[in-house]
Amino acid sequence: MDLLDNYKKAWGNQVEIPCKFSALEIYKMAHAKSSSIVKWIFIIGILEFVLLNSLYFFMDMEEAYEEYKKMGLENFVFYSQIVVYAILFYFLAQFYLNYNQISTTDSTRQLMKKILKTRKTVRNYVFFNLSYLGLTMIVVTIASININIDQLNNKQILLVVFLMLIATIIILGLFWLFYQLLYGILLRKLNRNYKELAQLETEIS
Amino acid sequence: MPKDLEAEFLSDFEKNQNIAHKICRIYTTDKDAHNDLFQEIAIQLWKNYSKFRGEAKFSTWMYRVALNTAISLYRRSIRTMKTDDFSDVAYKISSTEYDDTEEKQLTALYQAIHQLNDIDKALIFLYLEDKPFSEIAETLGISNVNARVKMNRAKEKLKTILNPKTWIY
Numbered sequence: 001m002d003l004l005d006n007y008k009k010a011w012g013n014q015v016e017i018p019c020k021f022s023a024l025e026i027y028k029m030a031h032a033k034s035s036s037i038v039k040w041i042f043i044i045g046i047l048e049f050v051l052l053n054s055l056y057f058f059m060d061m062e063e064a065y066e067e068y069k070k071m072g073l074e075n076f077v078f079y080s081q082i083v084v085y086a087i088l089f090y091f092l093a094q095f096y097l098n099y100n101q102i103s104t105t106d107s108t109r110q111l112m113k114k115i116l117k118t119r120k121t122v123r124n125y126v127f128f129n130l131s132y133l134g135l136t137m138i139v140v141t142i143a144s145i146n147i148n149i150d151q152l153n154n155k156q157i158l159l160v161v162f163l164m165l166i167a168t169i170i171i172l173g174l175f176w177l178f179y180q181l182l183y184g185i186l187l188r189k190l191n192r193n194y195k196e197l198a199q200l201e202t203e204i205s
Numbered sequence: 206m207p208k209d210l211e212a213e214f215l216s217d218f219e220k221n222q223n224i225a226h227k228i229c230r231i232y233t234t235d236k237d238a239h240n241d242l243f244q245e246i247a248i249q250l251w252k253n254y255s256k257f258r259g260e261a262k263f264s265t266w267m268y269r270v271a272l273n274t275a276i277s278l279y280r281r282s283i284r285t286m287k288t289d290d291f292s293d294v295a296y297k298i299s300s301t302e303y304d305d306t307e308e309k310q311l312t313a314l315y316q317a318i319h320q321l322n323d324i325d326k327a328l329i330f331l332y333l334e335d336k337p338f339s340e341i342a343e344t345l346g347i348s349n350v351n352a353r354v355k356m357n358r359a360k361e362k363l364k365t366i367l368n369p370k371t372w373i374y
Binding site (some may be wrong): 003004006007008009010011012013014020021022023026027029030031032033034035036037038040103104105106107108109110111112115186189190192193196197 | 211214215216218219222223226243244245247248249250251252253256257266269270272273274276277278279280307308310311313314322323324327332333335343344345346347360363364367
């Protein structure tokens with residue numbers, strides 16, 4: 001007899017666990033608020049969306065538009081905003097669909113895949129926003145150099161470009177670090193389990 | 206949700222709650238975390254109950270949802286800090302003739318399972334519950350071959366932890 005068979009027998013003989021819950025207790029529990037990681041990913045995603053978009057409300061758009069106009073960027077701002085909003089709605093739809101598809105009745109691996117996909121969408125959304133911010137910063141730098149090109153010498157132009165690059169890298173880096181931390185903590189266990197489950201599939205194939 | 210569906214759910218879950226308790230016991234080490242995970246399992250089961258209705262046996266379906274919750278969704282909430290070890294609570298064996306060998310084996314078994322990773326825990330749990338490989342593979346979403354290989358590795362790990370020398374005389 002296999003060593004584990006003895007243990008299996010003991011397992012089969014264990015009686016019902018003493019802390020049984022009544023139907024009423026189960027009812028209360030089933031109606032409580034979930035604290036699953038999927039819910040947290042969803043909440044954080046929504047918060048990111050709202051926060052990043054509400055930034056626009058804090059800026060004086062008219063004044064900014066006048067500034068853009070002076071630099072000859074009104075077309076860039078107008079068309080890029082159309083593209084940005086189209087992409088934004090695409091993300092919003094994706095975001096909802098992903099979240100909606102997550103179901104505990106899937107197989108474990110499928111479920112994990114879907115959670116990781118949701119997280120990827122959120123991450124792509126954030127990277128998209130940050131790249132747009134980066135792009136705007138670069139375009140504005142170039143445009144403002146263009147206007148003042150007569151008053152600036154080569155050294156000063158280089159300095160402006162250099163400072164702008166540093167600022168962009170620092171901002172993007174900070175955001176990256178923040179997300180690594182945030183989702184890293186949330187998904188550490190899931191990533192580990194997913195790797196563990198997927199590991200052999202690649203070994204065999 | 207209609208009331209009769211709710212009543213049906215409560216009766217199904219109440220009868221089968223032992224499955225959830227066993228899963229909670231292998232995935233957590235103290236009472237607070239145990240109840241916390243149990244609650245999350247209850248939420249997930251109820252959330253999906255209307256979709257499940259009549260598709261399979263309730264218990265089969267429950268294994269899947271409960272394990273998924275433990276492996277993929279559950280995060281220990283901040284309020285449940287690690288307190289005293291839950292395995293101190295005695296789990297009795299239903300033996301007509303009182304013999305504490307099986308009880309000791311059971312305690313040792315739970316302690317050994319706690320040392321496995323989350324996926325191995327699920328595999329060993331399904332093995333102990335006498336589930337066929339086809340069901341294990343389907344629940345976890347891996348191939349049959351993969352399930353067999355993984356199961357063998359998990360069993361080997363468990364055997365090493367249990368260390369046969371301590372009880373074979």
